[in-house]
Amino acid sequence: MTRLTGARIIAQSLCRHGITTVAGIPGGANLPLFDALAETPIRIVLARHEQGAGFIAQGMARVTGRAQVCLATSGPGVMNLLTAIADAKADSVPLVCITGQVPRSLLGTDAFQEVDVYGLTIPIAKHNVLVRRAADLPRVMAEAFALATSGRPGPVVVDVPRDVQTEAVELGAWPASAGPKGPAGSGLPEPGDLAFAAALLARCERPLLYCGGGAAKAGEAIAALAETLDAPVVTTLMGLGLLPPNHPRLAGMIGMHGAPTANHLLARCDMLVAVGARFDDRATGDAKRFCPGASVVHIDIDPAEHHKNRQAHVALAGDAGRVLAALLPLLPARSRPAWTAIRERLAREHPFALPGIDDPKSPYGVLAAAAGMLGPDAVVATDVGQNQMRAAQAWPCHRPGRFLTSGGLGTMGFGLPAAIGAALAEPGRPVACVTGDGGLLMNVQELATLAELGLPVKILLMDNGVLGLVRQQQALFVGGRYTASTFTARPNFTALAASFGIAALDLEPCRDGRAALAAALAAPGPALVRLPVDPDAHVYPMVPPGAANHEMILENRHAHA
Amino acid sequence: MPTPKNDHAWTAAASAVLELTTGDTLAALRHVAACLARRSYPLLGLACTPGATGNGRLVVTVADDGRLERLLAELRALPEIVAARLGRGQQAAQAGLVNDAAA
Incomplete structure (x- = not known):
């Protein structure tokens, strides 16, 4: 038997779960925990805002696929963390948030x-618990990590509570x-359902x-x-990287x-196989006209997603890789030449050329150039908005866990801390x-x-x-009518970065933008590269709200709208 | 193959009774209420009783708009819910309807 305070139990639990780095901010109500963490090898990253701490932990979790930890004190500390918690729920990111x-x-x-x-986090967390006794902490911490990562x-x-942290x-x-309920997601669907599918x-x-994102590892x-x-594969924003960009399917x-x-x-x-995707409105457009003539086989680890936004003909609950492994032996291989012909015709009729892709001083071009310079193993974290959509369109994602983006909640401010x-x-x-x-x-x-x-x-800022x-x-x-969407006061971002001690480059005056970009990316340490962007440069195609996906607005029709 | 109906128009009964076995009853109550509110399930009644084995028991009456299976799947996923099922009377009523339909 060992006598430990609650704070030390938490700190040692984190070590036992393989945590090497935590992000957070100390305050009156979590000082004992920070004190206990200082006794361990765990690295404490002091963020400057709890939302930043939450997204730093998310960045670690999205890259490693393992649960990561963020810390906040009571009251305003927790309030600042809420957005990062809700964001993690929306994108199914494993986090343990200790407040x-x-x-x-x-x-x-x-x-x-x-x-x-507790009340604030019920609708935005996978689970939450208010610890009332230090003696409960070993079990609570084990369950927290298991719940964050399972299913x-x-x-x-x-x-x-602070006195639970100090209780010995x-x-x-x-x-x-x-x-508490065992390893969710380890089961397989009923054989009859697999056979029907x-x-x-x-x-x-x-x-x-x-x-979608649930298929990323499959x-x-x-x-x-x-x-x-003999089928093509389409992905959602969260599914980027599950197949390399040049994959023929x-x-x-x-x-x-x-x-x-x-x-x-x-x-x-005529058949939609949805794998780890939840028929999100941003992906489906008008749900009633999404694949209107198709039967649906829906594979998802979360049974609550089945029939939520689209009624499936067959719903298969389980881990995507395991379900597909069970399904594949039941399927005869068959070519579908008529479908292939349709796909090839659509590809010819609807080419997707990104404007300025060869110009490193254009929004798409800087992304393509940077991706090429950083290589296929690079991680990219995006913010939310046009920069995010341009990155999704232009950044070649070669494997899962390399394109970090706030897909579900769409949180502006995600990019920088997630990249950290x-x-x-x-x-x-x-x-x-x-x-x-x-x-x-x-x-x-x-x-x-x-x-x-x-x-x-390396921060690529589209200003x-x-x-x-x-x-x-x-x-x-x-x-x-551009109501409240224009910034009249505009910072000098290169000077701003420099004031923090970060190297900065403004591409605007550079004659050789590619060489300047390459130098900035190759230099050690952080850097900010500013690219001025036309505020009226739109991102196309665009499906209007409420329209079906095939009713896209294309650039040549609306370039100067 | 025709797309299954997803309009929740057909109802087996005006209401349905769900029986939930809970761990921490207060926590379960808050999570169940949040789940119902988030998915816009009309709540018609809710009773909380101590269980015989240390677990608590929630009896939840909701309008049956055809989404009961999905609701049960969501409730079963809540860590504070040990078990969730249709009330016995509801199961019998559904079985009767199925038998009637088969006949």
Whole structure:
């Protein structure tokens, strides 16, 4: 038996779960925990805002695929963390968020820096717990890690009153790492359901594989299924990287700013195999006209996703890779030449040429150039808006866990701290942060964190002085009335970066933009590269809100809208 | 193959009773209420009783709009819910309807 305080139990639990780095900010209610962490080898990254800490932890988790940890104190500390928790839930990212709380005797008294963390996080976390006894902490921590990573991953909030952190208890054996309900997602669908799905797939003529983030680690099985069915593969934003960009089966990303061929394929398929995708409105457009003539086989680890947005003919619950491994032997390989002919015709009729792709001083060109210079192993973290959509269209994603983006919640300010997290998790790997001036300003304080850490994060800033995607929607759908989407005060971003001690480059005056970019990317440590962007440069194609995916607005029709 | 209906128009009964076995009952109550609110399930009644084996029990009455299986799947996924099932009377009613339909 060992006598440990609650704070030391948490710290040692983190070590036992392989945590080497945590991000957070100390405050009155979590000081004992920080004190205990200082006794361990765990590296503490001091963010400048709790939302930044949450996204730093997300960056680590998205790259490694393992649960990572962020820390916040009670009251405003937790409030600042909420957006990162909700973001992790929306994108199924495993996080353990440990929050300080006022002492037990003050709970419910509206004490200084007290908020109802439990109540606040019910709808935005996968699970949450208010710890009332230090003796519960070994079990609570084991369950938190198990829940965060098992089944459909997500954020777990552990709220720990300050006096629970200081309470000393006798500790016997550490509990085994297991969730209260066992390892969710390890099961397979009923054989009858698999056989029914196989029968439907065998007799369809125009199959299409629609893959989301839940399929990201099942790329090989997806490719095998596509070969067996002679089917193309389309992905969501979260599915980018599950097949390499030059894979012959990959038809591109679907959705609001998806590839034209991919969006047109949706309207023509007669069988949709949805794998780890949740029929999100940004991907489907008008749900009633999404693959209107198709039967649906829906494979998802979360049974609650089945029939939620689209009624499936067969719903198969389980890990995508395991379900596909069970399904594949039941399927006869068959070529579908008529479907291939349709795909090839659509590809000819709807080419996807990105304007300025060869010009490193254009929005698409700088992305293509940077991707080429950083190489296929680079990680890119995007912000949200036009920069995000351009990156999704232009950045070649070669494997999962390399394109980090806030897909579900769409949180501006995600890019910079997520990039810091990625660089922390994988030292030596090139990391780019693609961002806009609006998004960068939402978590600009993390430039201080980046400078302090000296990480080789290369910030590619598309500076257009507006909320670009908002302005684009105002241009196309609000009669060109640009209400509250223009920044009249514009920082000098290169000077701003320099003030934090970060090297900065403005591409605007550079005669040889490619050489200047290459030098900035090759230099050690962080750097900010600013590219001025026309505020009226739109991102195309664009599916108007409420339209079907094949009803895209294309550049040649609306370039000067 | 025709697309299955997803309009929740057909209802087996006006309401359905769900029986939930809970761990921490207060936590379960809050999560169940949040789940119902988030998915816009009309809540008609809710009773909380102590269980015989240390677990608690929630009896939840909701309008049956054809989404019961999905609701049960979501409730079963809540860590504070040990078990979730249709109430016995509801199971019998559904079985009767199925038998009637088969006949």
